[in-house]
Amino acid sequence: MNITWYLVISAFLFAIGAGGVLIRRNPLVILLCLELMLNAANLAFIAFSRMHGNGDGQIMAIVVLVVAACEVTVGLGIIVAMYRRRLPTDVDELRELHG
Amino acid sequence: MAEVFFFIAAFGALAGAIGVIWDWNPFYNVLSLVGHLLSLAALFLLLRSEFIAAAQVVVYAGAVMVLYVFVVAYIGGEEPHVRPLGPSLKWISILFVGVVLVELVIALAGTGLKALDTEGAAFDPAFGTPGQIGELLLTKFLLAFELASILLTLAAVGAVVLARRRKGVGIEDNESEVYSVMDALRPAGTGTMKEAVSGIPQVHPREDERAEIGAGGEKERGW
Numbered sequence: 595m596n597i598t599w600y601l602v603i604s605a606f607l608f609a610i611g612a613g614g615v616l617i618r619r620n621p622l623v624i625l626l627c628l629e630l631m632l633n634a635a636n637l638a639f640i641a642f643s644r645m646h647g648n649g650d651g652q653i654m655a656i657v658v659l660v661v662a663a664c665e666v667t668v669g670l671g672i673i674v675a676m677y678r679r680r681l682p683t684d685v686d687e688l689r690e691l692h693g
Numbered sequence: 694m695a696e697v698f699f700f701i702a703a704f705g706a707l708a709g710a711i712g713v714i715w716d717w718n719p720f721y722n723v724l725s726l727v728g729h730l731l732s733l734a735a736l737f738l739l740l741r742s743e744f745i746a747a748a749q750v751v752v753y754a755g756a757v758m759v760l761y762v763f764v765v766a767y768i769g770g771e772e773p774h775v776r777p778l779g780p781s782l783k784w785i786s787i788l789f790v791g792v793v794l795v796e797l798v799i800a801l802a803g804t805g806l807k808a809l810d811t812e813g814a815a816f817d818p819a820f821g822t823p824g825q826i827g828e829l830l831l832t833k834f835l836l837a838f839e840l841a842s843i844l845l846t847l848a849a850v851g852a853v854v855l856a857r858r859r860k861g862v863g864i865e866d867n868e869s870e871v872y873s874v875m876d877a878l879r880p881a882g883t884g885t886m887k888e889a890v891s892g893i894p895q896v897h898p899r900e901d902e903r904a905e906i907g908a909g910g911e912k913e914r915g916w
Contacts, residue, residue, distance in 0.1 A: 595699045598802050598809045600740065603703045605797035607710050609790050614714030616786035617778060622765065626713050626726050629757075633733055636745075638801065644740040645806075647814025649825050653834045655745050656826070659752060660841040664848035666757050670764045671855035677768040678858070 600641035608634035619684050621676070625669045632662045699739055705732030723761045730754040740813075742821040 611630030618624055636655045643651025681688065709729025713722050730753050737746035778786075802809065819825050830838045 595695055595739070595812065596810050597813055599699065599703075600736065601801040601809070602798060603706065603736070605794055605801055606707060608797060609794035610707070610710040610714060612793055613786060613790035616789065617783060618714060618716070619778065620719060622719050622761075622768075623714070623722050626722055626761070629726060630710050630713055630729070633730065637733060637736060640737055640740050640742050640745060643742065644813040644820075645808045645811075647817055647820060649820070649829050650833075652742055652745055652821060652826060653829050653837065655742075656748065656830070657837055657841055659745075659748060660845060663752065663757055664844050666760060667848045667852040668855065670760060671852035674764060674767065674856045678856075 597641050597645045600644075601638055604634045604637040604641065606634075607631075607637065621669075621673050621685050621688075624685060625666065625673070628665065628669075629662060632658055632665075695739060698735065702732045702735035702739065705729070706736060719765050720762070723758060723765055726761070727754050727758050730758070740821075741816075744821055744823045744826050 608631050611627045611634060614627030614630065615624050618627065636658050639651040639655045639658070643649065643655075676688075706729055709725045709727075709732055712725025713729060715722070715725070730749060734746040734749040734754070737743075737749060808814075814820075
């Protein structure tokens with residue numbers, strides 16, 4: 595398969611993830627959509643890595659994996675804290691940053 | 694044969710992605726993401742990145758998704774009252790997504806890179822093996838490797854701080870956070886910075902003290 599196919603799939607996945615962030619309002623689902631976008635970027639990195647026959651893109655994908663894991667941990671911590679304090683779970687109502 | 698596997702995996706990845714943004718129970722969203730990640734791992738395998746594919750399955754589809762499932766199970770009891778998106782906003786979002794998609798496809802596929810229309814570089818048996826990844830991580834990308842470990846530590850500590858059980862606002866804690874031997878010797882309320890500023894503060898009695906003042910019907914006392 596040509597590398598272009600993988601890149602087009604990656605673009606589709608990123609667009610779906612971006613659409614999810616815009617359309618959904620549940621913070622948990624928005625985190626999932628962020629995962630989609632990060633994974634789309636990962637696919638593009640690995641496709642380019644394959645294209646050049648060079649391992650650097652794969653290292654980048656691993657770094658993205660680490661960042662995604664950190665984002666999940668902190669994001670889920672915030673969501674659990676939100677539910678504990680009975681804050682509204684609609685991201686449009688959570689406008690203020692003060693604790 | 695690779696084409697067949699590619700289309701199966703690509704279809705699975707796209708269907709999983711649509712399942713993630715579909716408006717249903719968040720539990721199904723998480724399960725869709727697991728399917729999406731497994732399909733993506735198959736795509737990585739087709740690109741000969743076996744280590745990343747294995748890490749994707751073990752770390753992502755395994756550990757991270759278990760975390761998600763636990764959180765959904767923890768908070769799933771209460772249905773979040775989420776206002777539905779207005780139709781105009783929804784169409785604007787979809788239009789925006791379409792624009793992003795077209796732009797991405799132009800940016801990725803329209804670069805004019807000659808190698809885009811090939812199947813990639815010549816086959817190299819060492820490509821994508823754990824050995825190659827490990828060598829790169831510990832030589833060329835050592836700084837990124839160390840920074841990633843620091844980032845992981847920070848995220849773990851931050852998550853614990855964020856999600857720990859706090860005492861609610863307005864409920865004052867009766868026990869001091871730090872204990873020292875002198876606490877047993879000095880009268881309650883003395884020996885603090887607050888006493889230096891404003892005299893002996895009102896303190897709440899501890900459990901054992903409350904028993905002895907309980908007879909007097911006194912809720913609080915000076916010291």
